[in-house]
Amino acid sequence: MSDQTRAETVGAVPEPAPAGPPTSTDQTEPAWRRILSGSVGRNLGLVLALVVIVIIGAVTAGDSFTSINNVLVILRQASIIGVISIGMTFVIISGGIDLSVGSVMGLASVAATLDAMQEFTEATHWIFMVLVAIGVGVLAGLINGIVIAYGKVVAFMATLAMLVAARGLAEILAEKRTLRVDSRDFIEAFNADILGIDILIWIFIVAAVAGWLLLNRTTFGRRTVAIGGNREAARLAGINVNRHTVWIYVLAGLAAGIAAVMILGRTTAGTSTHGQLIELDAIAAVVVGGTLLIGGRGTITGTVFGVLIFATLTNVFVQNNLSSSVQNVAKGIIIVVAVLLQQRFARRGARE
Template sequence: MMSIASTTGAASAPANNRRKWLADYSMPIAYAILCVVLAFTVENFLSLANIVGLMLSVAQIGMVACTMMMCLASRDFDLSVGSTIAFAGVLGAMILEATGSIFLAVGGGMLAGALIGAGNGVLIAYLRVNALIATLATMLMVRGLAFIVSKGQAVGIANETFISFGDTRWFGMPLPVLVTALCFIMFGVLLNHTIFGRNTLAIGGNPEAARLAGVNVERLRVWIFLIQGVVTALAGLILSSRITSGQPNAAQGFELDVISACVLGGVSLQGGKARIFGVLVGVLIMGTLENVMNLLDVDAFYQYLMRGLILLAAVLFDQLKTRGARH
C-alpha cells in the first residue's frame, strides 16, 4: 500500500509542477504568440518607430503599475491614481508658471502625491475605512481640486527645459521609458530582496499572522500608499511635460488600466502574490492591444469596450488561478 501511495505521489508531482509552470508563464507565452501573430497581420507593428511609440504610450501605466503591484500584494488597491496624476500635473505646471523653478514644480507635485497617498493609507490602515470607499472618495476630491485650482482650464507650460524631459532620448530611448524601466528594476528588487517586500507579501497573505510575527501592519500599509502617491505624482509630472500642460481632466480611467495590467500580470486580488516580470508583461499586453487598435483605426468607443473586456478577463483569470491553487 505504501509503495502504491508513494508511486502515486511521485507521479502527481510532475503534473503539479507543470500546472504551476503554466500558471506562472501562461501570460508571457500568450503575449509572445500575440506578438508573432500581429507581426504578420498588422502593417508596421514591428517597425522601430511603432515599438518606441508603444513603450512611450505605456510609460506612465508602467510606473504606476509598479506601486499598484505593492498595493494589491498587501490586499489593498488605489482608485485615486488617475486623479493624482492630473492634480500633480496641474500643480506642477502652476508652480512652474509662478516661480520658473523646475525644482519647486517637481518637488511640489511629488509632495502633493505623498500627502494624498499617506492620507489614503491613514484612512485605510488606522481609521479602518474600506479601501474601495476611501480611494473612491479621494479620487473624487483630488479630481475636484485639480479643476478648482486650475479653474477648469489647462495650465500651459512654456519652460523648454521641463518640456525637454518628455522628449529627450538617451541611447535611442525616450527618457520617460528609461524612468519606467528604472521603476521596474527598483520595485523588483524591493519586492523580492528586501524585508519591506517580504512583509508586504506577508500582510497580503495573512495580516494577523504578519502582526503576530512582529510586522507593524498599519505603518507598512501607510508607507505603501505614500510610495504609491509619490510615484504616481512623478508620472503626472512626466505626462505634463510630454503634453506641455497640466490637464485637470487627464488620466480619466487610468486606475482601471493599471489594475488590469497588474492582474493580467499575475498579481492576486486576494493579496500575498506578485511578480514584477508578470506586471511588465501585463503592462505590455494592455499597451499592445491599444496600439494595435490605433494602427487599425478602431473607433474609440470600441476601445472602451475592449478595455472593459480585458479588465473582466483579468479578474476571471485571477479567480480561476485562486481556485486552482486551493485544489
C-alpha cells in the same frame, strides 16, 4: 525467567513495521508541472499572449506595426500607465485597492504648473516642478494610508473619496483651465533621448527594476506579501500592519506623482483631466499580470507584461483603424479571462 530478563521484556519497545510501497499521495509532482504552475508558468503565458498579439499586428498592419519607431511608440504609451501600475501592484498584493491614483496624478500636474510654482521654477531650477508633483502624490498617498490604516475606513471607500476630492481640488486650482508648462529646460529634459530611447521609457524601466527589487529582495516586499496573505497572522508575527499599510499607499502616491511629471513632459501642460480612468487601466494591467485581487501574490514582471499587452493591443487597433469601443470590448474580455484563471489557480492552491 530471571528478573533481569523479565524487566527487559516488559520495557522493550516494538520495532515499527516496515514501510510499504508509497501511495499515490506520496508521489511528488513532476518538476516541469511545478514550474509551469508557478510564477514562471504564469509569466510564460503572458509572453505567449503578447507574442500572439504581436503576430496579429504584424499580419494585419504590416511593416508599419513592426517598425522600430512603432515599437518605441508602444513603449512610450505604456510608460506612464506602467509607472502607475508598479505602485498599484504593491497595493493589491497587500490586499488593498487605490482608485485615486488618476485624480492624484491630475492634481499633481496642476499643482506643479501653477503660476507661483512656475515663477519659482524660473528663478531656481526645473527640478522644483518635479519635487512639487511628487510631493503632492506622496501627500495624497499618506492621507489615504492614514485614513485606511488608522481610521479603519475600507480602502475602496477611502480612495474613492480621494478620487473625488483630488479631482475637484485640481479643477479649483486650475479654474478648469489648461496650465501650460513655461520652462523650456523642463520640456527639453523630458523629451530627450538616451541611446535613442525616450526618457519616459527609461523612467518606466527604472521604476520596474526598483519595484522588482523592493518586492523580491527587501523586508518591505516580504511584509507586503505577508499582509496580503493573512493580515492577522502578519500582525501576530510582529509586523506593524498599520504603519506598513501607510507606507504602501505612500508608494502608490509616489508613483502617481512620478506619472504626473511624465505626463507634463509629454503634453507640456497641466490639467485636471489628466489621469481620468487611468486607475482602471492600472488595475486591469496588474490583474492580467497575475496579481491576486484578494492579495498575497503578485509579481512586478507580470505587471510589466500586463501593461505591454494592453499597450500593444491598443496599438494594433489603432493601426487597423478600429474604434475605441471595439478596444474596450477586447480589454473587457481579457480582464474576465484573467480573473477566471486567477480563481482557478487560487482554488488549486487552496487544495494543495
